Amino acid sequence: MILDLNVYLGQWPFRRLRHGGTEGVHRLLARTGASQALAAPLQGIFYKNPAEGVREMLDELGIDHPDLLPLAMVNPAFPGWERDLRQMAEEWGCVACGLAPIYHGYRVYDDGAAALCGALRELGLPAVLFVRLQDERSHPLLMQVPALPTDDMAYLLKAFPDLPIAICNANLPAEATPLAPLLGDRAATLFTTSYKSLQLARMVEVLGAEHLAYGSGLPLYYPESALLQVQRADIGEAARASILGGNARAFLGLGGAPC
Amino acid sequence: MLIDTHIHHEFGTTNTATFVQRAERGLTDHFWVSTLKGGYYPSPADIRLSNDAVHVLMQRLPAHVVGFCYVNPVHGSLAVDELRQRVEQQGFRGVKLWVATYADDPRVDSIVEAAAAYGIPLLVHCWVKVGGQSVSGGNLPFESTPMHLGRLARRHPKARFIMAHLGGDWEYGVRVARDCPNISVDTSGSLAERDSIESLVDAVGIERVLFGTDNSDLDFCLGKIVGADLTDDQREAILWRNAARLLDLSSSTR
Numbered sequence: 181m182i183l184d185l186n187v188y189l190g191q192w193p194f195r196r197l198r199h200g201g202t203e204g205v206h207r208l209l210a211r212t213g214a215s216q217a218l219a220a221p222l223q224g225i226f227y228k229n230p231a232e233g234v235r236e237m238l239d240e241l242g243i244d245h246p247d248l249l250p251l252a253m254v255n256p257a258f259p260g261w262e263r264d265l266r267q268m269a270e271e272w273g274c275v276a277c278g279l280a281p282i283y284h285g286y287r288v289y290d291d292g293a294a295a296l297c298g299a300l301r302e303l304g305l306p307a308v309l310f311v312r313l314q315d316e317r318s319h320p321l322l323m324q325v326p327a328l329p330t331d332d333m334a335y336l337l338k339a340f341p342d343l344p345i346a347i348c349n350a351n352l353p354a355e356a357t358p359l360a361p362l363l364g365d366r367a368a369t370l371f372t373t374s375y376k377s378l379q380l381a382r383m384v385e386v387l388g389a390e391h392l393a394y395g396s397g398l399p400l401y402y403p404e405s406a407l408l409q410v411q412r413a414d415i416g417e418a419a420r421a422s423i424l425g426g427n428a429r430a431f432l433g434l435g436g437a438p439c
Numbered sequence: 440m441l442i443d444t445h446i447h448h449e450f451g452t453t454n455t456a457t458f459v460q461r462a463e464r465g466l467t468d469h470f471w472v473s474t475l476k477g478g479y480y481p482s483p484a485d486i487r488l489s490n491d492a493v494h495v496l497m498q499r500l501p502a503h504v505v506g507f508c509y510v511n512p513v514h515g516s517l518a519v520d521e522l523r524q525r526v527e528q529q530g531f532r533g534v535k536l537w538v539a540t541y542a543d544d545p546r547v548d549s550i551v552e553a554a555a556a557y558g559i560p561l562l563v564h565c566w567v568k569v570g571g572q573s574v575s576g577g578n579l580p581f582e583s584t585p586m587h588l589g590r591l592a593r594r595h596p597k598a599r600f601i602m603a604h605l606g607g608d609w610e611y612g613v614r615v616a617r618d619c620p621n622i623s624v625d626t627s628g629s630l631a632e633r634d635s636i637e638s639l640v641d642a643v644g645i646e647r648v649l650f651g652t653d654n655s656d657l658d659f660c661l662g663k664i665v666g667a668d669l670t671d672d673q674r675e676a677i678l679w680r681n682a683a684r685l686l687d688l689s690s691s692t693r
Contacts, residue, residue, distance in 0.1 A: 195610070376659070401631050402665075404666030412658050
């Protein structure tokens with residue numbers, strides 16, 4: 181059972197997506213054999229008010245979307261986020277909360293970020309941290325967004341040890357390897373497979389299979405590029421099953437045992 | 440059948456064992472190989488070392504390795520002499536241009552003319568990295584964009600070029616290749632933006648699209664072709680048939 185931990189819904193402002201929207205995403209998920217996916221609202225990343233982007237995504241999804249699990253999105257520098265977050269978790273059915281400090285213009289060291297992480301723990305929502313959305317070389321000229329520094333990822337992992345965190349679109353192994361020593365004594369920490377070549381067998385050795393989760397980045401990226409690497413890596417079937425879905429299901433509280 | 444039209448020897452973690460393993464496991468039938476010693480702006484000695492390394496690999500795996508001769512156009516007649524020697528004496532069958540000069544620098548012309556006379560293609564690095572105070576630092580000094588290659592290709596209509604990794608930013612690369620019928624495009628590299636392969640095929644037709652890795656993970660690169668909205672016949676054309684036709688690989692690698 182494949183769970184894709186990194187799928188985007190909504191409008192990508194910079195080019196037409198041949199498989200955008202709910203219908204396109206479903207089509208791509210079916211091709212990869214994924215039965216569930218965590219759906220991140222693109223508008224929630226680009227709007228000043230992320231809650232409006234989440235609401236748009238839910239409107240597009242409608243009520244019958246058991247395979248697409250909605251991701252909340254919060255900017256702790258935007259006033260009133262606390263009420264939005266509670267609504268997303270308790271009324272809108274969001275199963276995790278996205279943090280995009282590089283797009284929302286705050287630092288993980290800020291008081292707002294600390295308050296958000298505290299609120300997530302209180303609500304029992306895991307965090308999904310976006311390191312980047314696209315390769316830095318290919319950014320639109322007028323919207324160049326630096327990747328989240330590795331030091332910022334390390335700070336979050338250390339400062340909030342009880343908060344499960346999935347790190348999306350990190351450059352494996354360059355950005356994940358320095359974080360390996362921090363993973364042992366904290367709550368669940370996952371790195372998605374959704375960016376570039378993975379050197380997956382090496383990453384299983386360095387991080388442990390329990391810290392990796394299949395995420396494709398569809399429809400911005402070819403999901404098969406991530407999927408083939410997981411399916412054909414020399415890592416053993418138990419590790420592969422965990423990476424393809426077990427770890428993500430445990431992270432999201434959907435049952436299923438991690439590796 | 441698989442032909443990797445863009446891979447570098449002794450580059451990053453790629454070494455002889457990489458080629459032997461992929462060949463022995465049946466993962467890749469032919470590699471079009473160059474080596475890039477000496478940094479971005481190599482000396483004549485660096486160039487010779489690079490091409491020597493490829494020649495050794497050609498001898499180690501003669502049924503699998505096609506040598507691409509690395510040259511630095513700044514070296515003038517030395518570069519042409521290097522190309523002639525490698526082609527005529529060692530059976531190299533392509534030219535590799537990296538970032539030592541812009542592709543449309545006049546010093547490139549004599550190399551292109553020699554390659555065209557031999558009937559061998561030139562694999563040209565291209566990228567468009569957002570510039571100025573950008574998050575990526577922009578292009579390296581003298582690093583070509585697809586537009587540089589486009590100007591070169593129009594200047595030499597009888598020469599055959601391969602645009603590396605869809606031009607880096609595929610939206611630029613596709614446009615340039617569309618209007619230059621003597622440019623083929625390889626799908627190699629570290630980016631897998633969805634829709635790039637379909638857009639390329641729509642723009643240039645299937646015959647000018649070549650598979651490559653540029654030392655990225657083989658499965659990562661295969662995923663772009665497997666995942667694109669193509670027919671099985673089109674995938675086969677990209678994975679090997681177009682490349683085999685370009686270098687007439689039906690009989691042997693030499």
